[in-house]
Amino acid sequence: MRFSAKGVVAVGGAVAMVMSMAACGGSNNNASSSDGKLSGEITFQTWNLKNDKYTPYFEDLIAAYEKDNPGTKIKWVDQPSEGYEDKLSADAAAGSLPDVIDMGPNAAYILAKAGTLLNIAQEDPSAKDLYLDNAWKGATFKGEGLEEGTYGFPWYLNTGPTFYNKAAVEACGADASNLPTTYDDFFKLADQIGKTCGEKGISMLAKLPNSENYGEYGVEMMNKDRTSYTFNSDKAQSFIENYKKMYDSGALSKEALNANWNGETDAFKQGKVMAMAGSLYSVNDFKENAPEVYKNLIVTKRLANSSANIFMEMLVVNSQTKNKALAIDFAKYVTNKENQVKFDKLANIFPSTKDSMDDPFFKPEGDDLESQAMRISAEQIETGTLWVPPEFSEAQDTTNLREQVAQAIQGKQSVKDALDSAVKFSDERLQQ
Amino acid sequence: MVASSTSATRATSRAGEKPARVSSKKTKHLNEVDKSRRIPENGVLAPWLFVLPALIVIVVFFIIPFINTLKLSFTDATMLKPGSFVGFDQYIKMFGDPRLKTALLNSSLYVVCVVPCMVIFPLILSALVSGNGRVLAFFRVSFYMPVVMSSVIVGLIWTNLLDSRGLVNSIFKAMKWITEPIPFLTDRWLLLFSAMLVTIWTGLGYYMVIYLSALANIDPSLYEASELDGCGPIRQFLHVTVPGCRSTMMLIMLLSSIAAFRVFNEIYVLTGGTGGTGGEDLTMSMLIKREGTGLQARTGYAGAISMLMFVILGTLIVIENIVQRKADRNA
Numbered sequence: 152m153r154f155s156a157k158g159v160v161a162v163g164g165a166v167a168m169v170m171s172m173a174a175c176g177g178s179n180n181n182a183s184s185s186d187g188k189l190s191g192e193i194t195f196q197t198w199n200l201k202n203d204k205y206t207p208y209f210e211d212l213i214a215a216y217e218k219d220n221p222g223t224k225i226k227w228v229d230q231p232s233e234g235y236e237d238k239l240s241a242d243a244a245a246g247s248l249p250d251v252i253d254m255g256p257n258a259a260y261i262l263a264k265a266g267t268l269l270n271i272a273q274e275d276p277s278a279k280d281l282y283l284d285n286a287w288k289g290a291t292f293k294g295e296g297l298e299e300g301t302y303g304f305p306w307y308l309n310t311g312p313t314f315y316n317k318a319a320v321e322a323c324g325a326d327a328s329n330l331p332t333t334y335d336d337f338f339k340l341a342d343q344i345g346k347t348c349g350e351k352g353i354s355m356l357a358k359l360p361n362s363e364n365y366g367e368y369g370v371e372m373m374n375k376d377r378t379s380y381t382f383n384s385d386k387a388q389s390f391i392e393n394y395k396k397m398y399d400s401g402a403l404s405k406e407a408l409n410a411n412w413n414g415e416t417d418a419f420k421q422g423k424v425m426a427m428a429g430s431l432y433s434v435n436d437f438k439e440n441a442p443e444v445y446k447n448l449i450v451t452k453r454l455a456n457s458s459a460n461i462f463m464e465m466l467v468v469n470s471q472t473k474n475k476a477l478a479i480d481f482a483k484y485v486t487n488k489e490n491q492v493k494f495d496k497l498a499n500i501f502p503s504t505k506d507s508m509d510d511p512f513f514k515p516e517g518d519d520l521e522s523q524a525m526r527i528s529a530e531q532i533e534t535g536t537l538w539v540p541p542e543f544s545e546a547q548d549t550t551n552l553r554e555q556v557a558q559a560i561q562g563k564q565s566v567k568d569a570l571d572s573a574v575k576f577s578d579e580r581l582q583q
Numbered sequence: 584m585v586a587s588s589t590s591a592t593r594a595t596s597r598a599g600e601k602p603a604r605v606s607s608k609k610t611k612h613l614n615e616v617d618k619s620r621r622i623p624e625n626g627v628l629a630p631w632l633f634v635l636p637a638l639i640v641i642v643v644f645f646i647i648p649f650i651n652t653l654k655l656s657f658t659d660a661t662m663l664k665p666g667s668f669v670g671f672d673q674y675i676k677m678f679g680d681p682r683l684k685t686a687l688l689n690s691s692l693y694v695v696c697v698v699p700c701m702v703i704f705p706l707i708l709s710a711l712v713s714g715n716g717r718v719l720a721f722f723r724v725s726f727y728m729p730v731v732m733s734s735v736i737v738g739l740i741w742t743n744l745l746d747s748r749g750l751v752n753s754i755f756k757a758m759k760w761i762t763e764p765i766p767f768l769t770d771r772w773l774l775l776f777s778a779m780l781v782t783i784w785t786g787l788g789y790y791m792v793i794y795l796s797a798l799a800n801i802d803p804s805l806y807e808a809s810e811l812d813g814c815g816p817i818r819q820f821l822h823v824t825v826p827g828c829r830s831t832m833m834l835i836m837l838l839s840s841i842a843a844f845r846v847f848n849e850i851y852v853l854t855g856g857t858g859g860t861g862g863e864d865l866t867m868s869m870l871i872k873r874e875g876t877g878l879q880a881r882t883g884y885a886g887a888i889s890m891l892m893f894v895i896l897g898t899l900i901v902i903e904n905i906v907q908r909k910a911d912r913n914a
Contacts, residue, residue, distance in 0.1 A: 240662045240878045261878040265663035405769050406747060408860040421748070546877045554862035563861065580879065583661060 190222035191474045193250035193481060198464075200253070201229035208497055216484055223477055236546065243267050248469045250478040251485075253306070259467050260292050260541035263302035269468040270300035274479055278304065281487070286503035289463050289537035294377050295582070303467035304486040305503035307495060310461050310531045311430035312524050313454050314437075317447040319425040323348040323355070330426075332452040334368045337426075338393040341402055348425065349401015356397065357404040357415040357424045359556055362549050363460035365390065366538025367453070373540050380543075380577045382552075383570035391556055391566045398560045408557040420444055428453055431499040434524050450523045453531060461535040463503065501532045508533055548577045649893075655886035662880035673887035683888065685863060686870040689775060689850075693866065694843045694899075696776075700783045701790055701839035702832050708787060709794035710824055723795075727788035734785070738852025741781050742768065745853075768853060771863040778849040778864070786842075790835050794828060801827035833907040840899055844892075847872070867892050 200209065213225045228249065230238050236258060242248045243262055254262075262268050271278055272291070279287055279301070286305035293299035313332070320327045323344045331337040341355055348355050366372060370387040373380055397403040404424065406414055419427045420441035437445040453459040466482040468475070484490065491502035496512050508514075513529040515522040543549065552573040559569035631638075656673055660666030677683055712722045729737060744750050745767035752764040767777045805823045814822065825832075847868040850859070858865040858873075865873075867888065875885025 236877050240876075240880065243663055243878070258878055261663065267663075405766060409769050409854055409857055414855065423748075544877075544879045547873070547879050550857070550862070550873070554858070558861035558863075561861065580881075583659070583881065 188222070189220045189477045189480055191477055192224040192226060193472065193474050193478050194226045194228060195251045195481065195485075196249040197227070197229045197253045198235050199229065199232035201227075205494075205497065208494060212485065212490060216481060220477075220480075223481075225481060246471060248471070250469050250472040250474065251482045252467050252469065253464060254303075254467060255462075255464060256289055256292075256303075256537065256541040257539070257543070257545055259290070259303050259465050260294075260297075261544075262467065263292055263300075264294065264297045267470055268302045269470045269472075269475070269479070270298065270302060271304060271468070271479070272301035274468075274475070275483070278483065281483075281505060282503050283308075283505055283533070285461065285536060286463055289461075289541075290465055292541055294542060303465035304482050306464045306466050306486050307491065307498070308461050308463050308501040308503050308532055309430055310453065310459055310501070310528050310535055311428060311433065312450045312452060312527045313426055314419070314429050314433060315426050315449040315451065316419065316422060316424065316444055317449050319348075319353045319422060319447075320449070322351055323353055323425060325425075327449060330449060330451055332454060333456050334390070334393075334454055335456055337454055338396075341393070341397050341400070345397055345400035345402035353423060353425055354404035354407070354418065355402040355425045357407045357418045357427065359407055359553050359560070360390065360394065362543055362545075362552065363462075363538040366536065367455035367457060367460055369456045372538070372543065377540070377542065379581065380574045383567070383574040387570055388566050391559060391570065394556070395560045395562075395566065403560070408560065422447075426454075431521070431524050431528060434521050435499075438520075445520070448520055450520055450527060452527055457536070459531040459535045460538045461532060463537055501529065542581055543577065544580065547580060548573075551576045652886045652889050655883050656890050658883045658886075660881075660883040660886075662878060662882055666883050669883070673884050674891075677884065677887045677891065682862065682865055682870055683891075686865045686867045689864060690844050690846065690867045692775065693779060693782075693846050694840050697779050697782055697786075697843040697846075698836060698840045700779075701786050701843075702836050704783065705787050705790035705835070706794050706825070706828060706832065707820075709791045709798055710820055712791070713795055713798050723791070726791055729785040730788040732785070734848040735852055737781060737785055738849060741777065742853055745777050769860050771859060771861075774850075774853060774859050774864050778846070778853055781849045781853070782843070782846065786839065790839070793835060794831060797828045797831035798824065829910065830907075833903065833910070837900065837903050840903065841896055844896060844899065 195213070197209065209227055213227055216225060217223055235254075239248070239252070239254065239258055239262070243265060248262075248267060259268060263270075282305045286308060287301060290303050290305050291299070291301045315327070315330050317327050320330065324347050325340060325344050331340050337355075345355060360368075362372070365382055365387060368386070368390045370384060370390060371381050394403060398405075398407075404418060406418070415424065415427055416429075416433070416436075418424045420437065422444055434445075434448075434450075437448060466486055468478045468482055472478045486503070488502065488504040488507050491504050492507050492510055492512075494500075495502050495507075501513065502508065508529055513525065513532075515525050555564075555569040555573040555576075556566075558564050559566045564572075655666075657668055657670060658666035659669045659672070708726060712719050712726065742749075746752070747764035747766065747768070749767075751767070752761070755761045755765065765773065767773050801823065805827070806819060809819050809823050845868050846866050850864050850866055851869060854864060858869055871885050871888050871892070874881050874888060
């Protein structure tokens with residue numbers, strides 16, 4: 152067979168083009184520490200916190216630390232929210248993670264399992280006494296190939312109330328003065344008024360359950376050894392069956408099967424949704440961007456049969472840091488009571504340190520919606536639980552669970568099959 | 584430099600002008616220096632030097648990542664673990680994965696539905712808007728506008744149009760054609776066809792421009808002759824324009840089928856990144872992205888899916904080349 156030069160170039164070009172499609176695939180800190188005295192330089196990475204609102208806080212925080220610890224230098228870097236996990240994975244794979252990093256428990260679990268994070272419980276056992284028990288527990292991981300330990304300092308926490316739109320509630324025929332705060336009551340109400348809501352084009356909810364909602368309903372997500380998932384239990388099946396009933400009656404928005412969080416918020420702002428979970432940020436958002444809904448807003452405790460869910464952010468320390476003492480000390484400094492409360496007041500979030508919730512800021516006395524939302528959220532912080540297991544990946548497990556559940560709700564498979572399939576998928580990933 | 588000076592000398596000689604007088608000793612010396620620095624035109628080195636920059640880019644950015652992907656596909660590597668050799672395990676697992684079947688079906692359907700539209704509609708469009716005049720220029724620019732728009736913006740425009748409370752459903756409701764909104768973004772097939780519509784809408788202008796350049800190369804005398812033979816516009820289009828653009832049509836078929844099989848942006852944006860209700864609108868590229876990125880990425884598994892995609896696209900290219908050659912021989 153003869154090949155012409157043009158043919159070789161053409162085929163070569165085509166192969167290169169196809170290869171490029173198929174080819175997908177995987178600080179230097181010159182710091183040091185001397186006995187008892189901290190010195191050297193470390194890199195501190197935050198997640199989307201460099202902006203007009205927070206930059207002055209972090210600059211002052213770092214300046215104060217450097218002043219108190221002469222000879223130290225903290226290099227602050229911030230990464231945009233989009234693709235943060237990809238950035239972390241690229242840095243971790245290249246062995247170039249910063250010294251102190253801001254991340255959630257899910258990312259921290261994966262990095263801890265890969266041996267890239269320091270076990271704080273081992274490095275600084277006294278730290279445990281400084282943080283709320285639920286927060287410390289949320290930062291404590293164990294699993295196959297991972298020594299039980301606390302792989303970061305708990306930083307800020309967040310939770311929020313459930314918001315009802317009074318106009319939508321009344322249009323559906325429900326009693327606005329007696330709104331449900333548990334899933335059981337909510338589903339009972341859905342049985343009574345779901346069809347009316349659906350016929351009037353109002354959704355009682357506009358989102359499929361998130362992974363934290365299973366825990367709030369009373370579903371155990373994992374076994375005690377944390378070796379396999381258990382969210383295909385009877386309890387979990389009854390949870391999804393209730394959603395299916397709402398979908399069939401028209402009380403669960405069709406877009407809920409597909410929509411992301413913004414979709415739910417946008418629909419709520421348009422007055423098309425009766426209830427949604429939110430945070431303190433949501434109150435201001437409604438006030439500014441949906442004044443009609445704000446006028447009709449009712450704030451209640453977060454829907455939960457058990458305790459309300461808490462989200463947590465952590466500061467982890469790179470196990471390869473060249474200045475361990477400084478990195479640990481700085482992470483502890485950022486997450487100490489004083490600095491957390493100061494930051495939380497700025498960002499409308501909550502501290503993970505003990506005794507911090509006594510601050511009057513978290514217990515306002517007014518009857519306005521903001522004060523109500525703050526009081527409810529503050530109470531939930533002290534009693535709530537981090538329901539999402541750190542092992543349960545948002546990108547993979549949550550997405551797959553949502554897809555399986557969406558198919559079950561549409562009747563394309565049984566609820567049991569959907570949950571069994573999701574558990575199988577997540578168990579397989581847990582073992583990897 | 585060497586080549587140009589030689590050509591200049593030749594040109595001067597051809598013009599019959601007397602070259603500047605240079606002593607024979609000096610000329611000999613210059614020739615020796617010239618020869619020592621000169622890259623032989625027929626030597627082995629010259630062509631390699633010309634292709635070297637492109638070769639480096641291809642090796643570094645295509646060949647090495649490709650070999651790495653191939654290697655990964657035989658391991659159980661994750662983003663943070665290099666993994667160990669597992670033979671064909673990833674491939675066996677891949678063919679048992681229901682998501683792969685969904686993704687293969689969706690990507691293949693995309694090729695089947697989008698490619699004919701991309702080959703035919705832009706040709707008709709270019710035949711309609713070719714020529715001079717401000718009105719035609721206005722239409723050419725209008726049809727090209729979606730090409731310069733960001734795919735995210737395009738996705739958002741169409742999401743707002745096709746949403747259950749969007750413009751299309753509102754108009755249909757106002758006209759009393761429907762009582763319930765059409766689930767363009769929540770029904771599996773409607774969402775896929777909506778994404779195809781977006782792809783065609785954005786691609787029309789791009790391929791129209793390619794056809795316009797092909798139309799410019801058709802000999803106008805062919806149109807005049809066909810007109811004398813009594814052909815109307817439709818027969819002229821079928822018997823002059825289409826044969827005149829045949830090679831361009833083949834090129835567009837190749838380009839659009841590769842692009843269609845790799846579809847990502849349109850579905851990603853229309854579904855808010857979720858892959859549609861129950862993940863039923865996942866495509867091959869979306870599946871690779873889902874498995875191959877993030878902290879929990881299974882790079883070995885993503886590598887196996889990428890290799891499958893490579894084989895499918897490679898086969899598609901070979902088939903289209905064979906078809907083109909046959910068509911050329913028959914022409």
